[in-house]
Amino acid sequence: MATKNHDNRMEIRLAGEGGQGMILAGIILAEAAAIYDNKNATQTQSYGPEARGGASKAEVVIAQGEIDHPEVIIADVLVAMSQEACDKYAGNLKKDGLLIVDQERVGRVPSSRAIKVPITRLAQESSGKSITANVVALGVLVGLTDVVSRQAIIQAVAARAPKGTEEMNKAALSAGFAAADLVGKKRPHKA
Amino acid sequence: MATKNHDNRMEIRLAGEGGQGMILAGIILAEAAAIYDNKNATQTQSYGPEARGGASKAEVVIAQGEIDHPEVIIADVLVAMSQEACDKYAGNLKKDGLLIVDQERVGRVPSSRAIKVPITRLAQESSGKSITANVVALGVLVGLTDVVSRQAIIQAVAARAPKGTEEMNKAALSAGFAAADLVGKKRPHKA
Amino acid sequence: MTVRLMQGNEAVGWGAIAAGCKFFAGYPITPSTEIAEMLSRELPKVGGKFIQMEDEIASLAACIGASVGGLKSLTATSGPGFSLMQEHIGYAAMTEIPVVIVDVQRLGPSTGQPTSASQGDVMQSRWGTHGDHPMIVLSPVSVRQSFDLTVKAFNFSEKYRTPVILLTDEVIGHMREKIELPDFDSVERVERIATDVPPEWYKPYGDSLSDVPPMANFGEGYRYHITALFHDVLGYPTTRLDEIDPWIERVHRKIERNLNDIILVEEDLSENDKTVVVTYGASARSARHAVKLARQRRTKVGMVTLLTLWPFAEDEISRVAKTAKRIIVPEMNLGQIALEVERVAGRNKVVRVNRANGEMVTPQMILEAIEDR
Amino acid sequence: MTVRLMQGNEAVGWGAIAAGCKFFAGYPITPSTEIAEMLSRELPKVGGKFIQMEDEIASLAACIGASVGGLKSLTATSGPGFSLMQEHIGYAAMTEIPVVIVDVQRLGPSTGQPTSASQGDVMQSRWGTHGDHPMIVLSPVSVRQSFDLTVKAFNFSEKYRTPVILLTDEVIGHMREKIELPDFDSVERVERIATDVPPEWYKPYGDSLSDVPPMANFGEGYRYHITALFHDVLGYPTTRLDEIDPWIERVHRKIERNLNDIILVEEDLSENDKTVVVTYGASARSARHAVKLARQRRTKVGMVTLLTLWPFAEDEISRVAKTAKRIIVPEMNLGQIALEVERVAGRNKVVRVNRANGEMVTPQMILEAIEDR
Amino acid sequence: MSEASKVEQPVLEVKTTAKKGPRGQVTIFANWCKGCGICVAFCPTGVLALDDDDHPVVVYPEKCTGCHWCDTHCPDLAIIVKKVEL
Amino acid sequence: MSEASKVEQPVLEVKTTAKKGPRGQVTIFANWCKGCGICVAFCPTGVLALDDDDHPVVVYPEKCTGCHWCDTHCPDLAIIVKKVEL
């Protein structure tokens, strides 16, 4: 559908496999927007077909004004952490939308404009744990798009980090920012 | 309501206490009409307010043609085997309707035209068992009104009598007929 | 067969036997218990089986299980038990397993008045379980129809692979009326459509030219899976929209395309009836009485008796509404089928005649509505 | 309180706490379980009690028992559990015991698709139990409303001595949104009307100037009887029509005379909207989106959001129908509230927009309906 | 309230060898009595009998030992036995 | 079918003092395996190990006694052990 979005509506989809923490990433992103940037945000999610494991997807909508339809209609940004996720959701991305993939997990991308970042590897390298890949992904996403401010995402990640993992997560986020800076700002065109 | 009844509709109510067999009497009467007189009949019933005992009431509607509303609208005949039953239902009797009461159980009657028969006593005397009072009542009712033929009620009673009680019930029915003959035919006026 | 005086409940039992029912599971409840009692006596005679379960939930579950095993199955209950059966009515609808459920309506809500009559479960019979699915509900007007519609209920349930509800009431269920049962061999019996493909090819939920896929019984060589999760044509769970949507469509289509077969109404109309009574169940008895009285008084009035309550006879009532100025809907509730009549015929045309205290709507009440112009 | 991102289900839990709820009994089921989980954590902190019962039937029973003991009580479930609760919803209605039931709708029928959304229980929430009785059903559109309407649900239930259903759905329940919870002390809380007569004079079901008799809690000196048989003003079973009829009338009257208080709608109408969207729950989010888009395109379109689904906003929709030529009813089911809209507004005016596969109705689908003249 | 009490096997105080004079005074409330006959059948000393109407009556008041069998077992709470101190 | 069978307490045939050569041939089907590590942890003779990807691999095939612990316990039916007749 046409996305003459009200109030600078931004639609972000984070998709991967169960266990990669994409839903948590969505929550953190929405919190960054809603609590720290004082915008509005909705976060929704869906689980894979089976009880455990399988695909997992979070959607975040961010806007200045009220958000009506809470789900992604057609994404401004897609972060795909698995090939399956990329295949499944790349079709529902705006023509000028931004596709970020984990370089090592997504071999085939549908467009040459896709931004490939070795997200999981950066997680391992920066924090010593590959499970911070979701935080690296947030760093890349925010670094590239400013859907929320860097300050906001830093606060949001810090607020959600379990005791003792604060530094690790901070490092992962910074690694994401750095990777984004390297790629160069490349915001999706907004209507 | 006005009772321009279709097809010679006759409405009979048999009321008494639980245990007096008034519902069985209703069934027998309806069977006499439906099976042995080849008319149509419906039989309905209601129980007292409480699980056991209390008031009990059977209604029988008999007609040549189809019977629509299956319950008594305003009775042509009321057989009351207890004071409570008489008090409760005498009001719902046609102006020219027939009221038959068990003389020894119903002290107050609402109209001097009520037919008083010592039904339970006749049962005891004729059959040796007061539980045949319901059959005596049928005898009186049929004897007085011809709602069904005597032959039909004789057959219907016989068909329902438990093994070994055939004679007893026959005697009770005859006692009812005899009592009716004594009172003299007094059919309710039919519209 | 001979002429007999019989209760509606008993006639339901005989209807089940005539239809080929071989299994009954139930839990006693007034005013339905006579059905269970007569079948506990009669089923073993025809090699059928009767079991009293620990509750109504288990009763319907056992019926569905027995149906999967190949036996035509029946349960019977009343309000409180019917409420408990709702989850499994949905299960049977979702898995498309034939089963017949009798609800002999009594006065509710809740325990209410067990020995009093009611038509209070009309909407529940359509909407009592969660989620969307079509439902066939039949409602008899007489003892004879209690027999006939029980047979119909079994036939519909097998023909369309669906639960069918026989919605009767305390008046019809307990009333005794003259009935001459037909020879059971002469009764039309529909059997479930057997598959004619070899087991490897069998698709329990699809691949049939009609909207009703053939149903294999367990134990006859067709091993397949049954689940009330949304499932694909093989019966396996699915979350794919391209498998869910067709299921929903097919299951509605199988009813909707066959409304001509399923919707049973009795019309007693003449050309330009300005007043029409739309009625069903016990109230139809009072309505007929009132209509005859009105006609005796030369009042023109038509009557439509719904034997199939659900799916609602939308076309029939629309047609009536074209000419009728007033549609009278007598019910032993506070207005349930009247909602549908209002929806289809227009609210302003409908005159509701309600009684919800356990007593029948009287002919007088209906007559007054007919004559009150 | 601070700004937070919160799920609708969690907001229901906080709404309960704010309303003074002190008891929760439930049985886990997706997608409602977060409500139970948060209350198992939060209730003991405020001296309240949480118990997981052996099933949903027992859960609602325990809530009713606790309410009789004086605690405001809540249960939460989804489709299959909601079907099981039907008998006791009727019990609470019949005995006039306040209790709040949350149904977080998921895709049915039957097991369906536990993690998918639906608005498939709208009719069930009104008609799911046997017999006739009124029912209050509220449906939130946002996380904040999940909080607010939970408070309302408790307040209505105490004020009118009735079960109240909060009919939410998987979208609203699981969605996270920005919310600033109010100071709980500032939230309006309605307490049940205490009796002011001495025990010998107390009539639990009558003798009050209003239609809602005061309710005494067990253990506080007013020993009385509760039964779901029809009962007299003292609570004793009765079969007398002159006691049954007044009960039925009063219980309906207590709702019908207070429609102004109970029926909550949000109207976004301008004078001569020829097209109006009537919506509720998750679909209202899509509808708002579509309406804004349409208005951007200079299409005139109004919108009515039903926060109270039952009793149905008959007057409001009648009013809208006077001027509107088309009323669009988007639902995540196959047309449920649309039935009522059709009944009240006329069938020919209503355009149904349905999706019953677990996905939200999209703004696009609604927009097309709006613009398709 | 929660102290555990010991399991006592109760012994009915039925002594059929009656001392002089009654030790119990029996009253039957006809309005509550349904005439089941339990009291009559089981009174250890034959104090009661059924009348023509199948209702119990006290026929040998002097034989009553006040054992309370009848009022303890009347399903309709229609009998009262009062101990009479000798 | 209904004859009652005796209760036998099964004895695992685990003999860690391996005879010469393997007595079992282990195959792991990676497409079914979820990498839970149960087989690796409990193989009595240490035939298996987890690779970098947390998936089991056969590292000492010759040690396998064919005891069937691993294929009996794999929750994903992802191992097959074939007895090798010596």
Place this chain on the structure above:
Amino acid sequence: MPTQAEHTEYMYLRPTKKFPNVWCAGCGIGIVMGALIRAIDRIGLEKDDVALVSGIGCTGRMPVYMDFNTMHTTHGRALAFATGLKIARPTMKVITIMGDGDAIAIGGNHFIHAARRNIGITAIVVNNSIYGMTGGQYSPTTPIGAKAATAPYGNIEPPMPICELAKAAGATFVARSTVYHAVELDRFIEQAIRKNGFSLVEAVSYCPTTFGRMNKLGSTVDMMRQLKENSVSASAAEKLSPEERETKIVRGVVHDIEKPEYTQLYEELIQRVQAAQAPKPAQA
């Protein structure tokens, strides 16, 4: 002449609810009612502190006559309602009155879970081996071979041992007696009510109207006599052979142990949680 008002039982009957009761002449349910009242009277409970919760059935009609907090719920669910009430009012003596069908057929699950939780409720089951109210269909306690309205050829299902079931599920006091042994019955009920935990008394009764008639067991008096003759005390039962014992109703306290009661554990939980929440006092 004494008046009814002097009768102990009468003191606990509702002045506003008219007798005679609904039960058939001679029905044992009334005897259990008498026993219950005597037990409550002996313990000396305040009427306000007692709640009677019943399900549907002839037995379920018992509470309405008594002047306590009384609640007639739905068929089979008395214990679930009672659970909520007991949690709301832990100091109240909550007593459920159920028929065998009510407690063990449709209500079996609530029965075993109330027992498992060891919630401080007393369950009284009037076991007449039949569904009385609906007219004599077989129940889960109907003996094998007995006739019933839905077992015209004799029942083939083994009866459920109510007391043993309660014990296995976790009840802390379990006893069985009969309406013939009304004094023993009231003692057991007294013990059960005094118990701090889930307690069960199975009161074996009879239904002359349905079960008695269908199985040709004679009058009420005959059925009382059968209870007397077919039952033995636990101590006497020990002397019987297992086969003989099988055929007897064994009366006595089946089980009596101590275990923490549910609502008390919950109160402790609340205290624990609230204590952890309370701001720590500044160090002295």
Place this chain on the structure above:
Amino acid sequence: MPTQAEHTEYMYLRPTKKFPNVWCAGCGIGIVMGALIRAIDRIGLEKDDVALVSGIGCTGRMPVYMDFNTMHTTHGRALAFATGLKIARPTMKVITIMGDGDAIAIGGNHFIHAARRNIGITAIVVNNSIYGMTGGQYSPTTPIGAKAATAPYGNIEPPMPICELAKAAGATFVARSTVYHAVELDRFIEQAIRKNGFSLVEAVSYCPTTFGRMNKLGSTVDMMRQLKENSVSASAAEKLSPEERETKIVRGVVHDIEKPEYTQLYEELIQRVQAAQAPKPAQA
């Protein structure tokens, strides 16, 4: 290299249903599935003669993978559906597969009544002490003190002894083992299926994803080890003190008796009724 097709278990998997299964890595439910297949294989049943009926839960997902007549019913009601199926097909081996919540929480009543009737169904209960599928709420078998999603302060309800309950209710074969003891488990399942009557096998399992995580019990491997260490065979249990025994999972056959099976009794009833109905042959 052997192919999967040679695997015994594989012969019983559905060719049309894709693996891997739905369960979390290392979940014990899959081990029970293997044990069940081995048991059926050993008995040598025809696939057509076996029906698997399950309820809702992670455990309830088991039947779909296996190439029998399989039915995934509603939560708690598997045994009620199975009862109808067994009556319709008395010669079929009907096996129900249930989680602890499924069988004993919402399904407790069907459980005790199937046992009471002694209907020839085999019930396999995978007891992981938790509601796995809904995310780890406490179940009627959760140990006292354990944390769960709805017991954040520790569970206060005593667990239900599943085997003892079945025994009290009337089951004729009852056994308990664990997924660590997979070979013993399949032997017990074999015995249970061979039994002509209601038979129960409690397969003690674990849920690493919910219960394990919330109670910090470590990995799947750790939880397996705990099963090994916390369980004893029945014979070993006899040598323990009662207190020690309390803390252990006792494995073994708890109960094994002979009693007429329900569907056989019903077949006899039918024969009896039909014989009485049949016209008497003319006297010779």
